[in-house]
Amino acid sequence: MRNIIAANWEMNFSIQEAESTAKDMVKKIKKSPADILVCASFVHLDRLSKIFKNSIIKLGAQNMHFEEKGAFTGETSPVMLKSVNCEYVILGHSERRHIFKEDDGFINKKVKSALTHGLTPILCVGETLDERNSGQAFDVVSRQIKKGFESLLDTSDVIIAYEPVWAIGTGVAADIETISEMHDFIRSMVKNSPILYGGSVKPKNAEELSQIENVDGFLVGGASLKAEDFKDIIEKFIKIRWG
Ligand code: 13P
Numbered sequence: 001m002r003n004i005i006a007a008n009w010e011m012n013f014s015i016q017e018a019e020s021t022a023k024d025m026v027k028k029i030k031k032s033p034a035d036i037l038v039c040a041s042f043v044h045l046d047r048l049s050k051i052f053k054n055s056i057i058k059l060g061a062q063n064m065h066f067e068e069k070g071a072f073t074g075e076t077s078p079v080m081l082k083s084v085n086c087e088y089v090i091l092g093h094s095e096r097r098h099i100f101k102e103d104d105g106f107i108n109k110k111v112k113s114a115l116t117h118g119l120t121p122i123l124c125v126g127e128t129l130d131e132r133n134s135g136q137a138f139d140v141v142s143r144q145i146k147k148g149f150e151s152l153l154d155t156s157d158v159i160i161a162y163e164p165v166w167a168i169g170t171g172v173a174a175d176i177e178t179i180s181e182m183h184d185f186i187r188s189m190v191k192n193s194p195i196l197y198g199g200s201v202k203p204k205n206a207e208e209l210s211q212i213e214n215v216d217g218f219l220v221g222g223a224s225l226k227a228e229d230f231k232d233i234i235e236k237f238i239k240i241r242w243g
Helices: 015-028 042-052 078-083 094-098 104-116 129-133 137-148 176-189 203-210 227-242
Strands: 004-008 035-040 057-061 088-091 120-125 159-162 195-198 217-220
Touching: 004 088, 004 195, 004 227, 015 035, 015 042, 015 057, 015 227, 035 042, 035 088, 042 057, 078 104, 088 104, 104 120, 104 137, 120 137, 129 137, 137 176, 159 176, 176 195, 176 203, 203 227, 217 227
Parallel strands: 004 035, 004 217, 035 057, 057 088, 088 120, 120 159, 159 195, 195 217
Antiparallel strands: none
């Protein structure tokens, strides 16, 4: 299975900060058997594509609209993303689902549009704490995947990121057993897609998390804002997987 370590910078950095962090990453991250990518704000993408051009780091966006163009004020299309050499796009992140009320049908349209335009979607799934506590975690994730993948003929180009909402930005990742159970469950549903884990991945827990079967990489938020920490996470994953 393909391995991927992705940074999600979320809504952080001025263009100057983004540039200097990206340059620092290019200097520090020279080679990796896993794919490395940075998903940044729309404002940063064009500049970053130039900085990452001759490096191993690939570029991703954090959202997009499914239409190619038109009267959708404030939105960004897949065609626009391709025009700045973006290769990946995060879709259905829990912040999009919960703060901006994106539902599974809407996210499914984006997944299909991304694939049509040659972008690799990173479909985020994950339950809230209430859903976990009421025993619905597997149903929620299963629904998000089934609906997110609806009417796709080939899912091998879609990356899944399991991000339990209660572990995002808290500093405390889900425990090994919880991650392991959910990744095995997702693997039983989806044979060909890499499954990333996200939610408080840090240099200090990266080694432990890298040992979990069916974790094919990480989607890293806060810890990806520092090149040194992101590099550290990548190196730990490589050490565990390739020795
Ligand atoms: P943190 O790593 O900051 O918990 O964020 C996870 C995330 O949401 C990445 O998409």
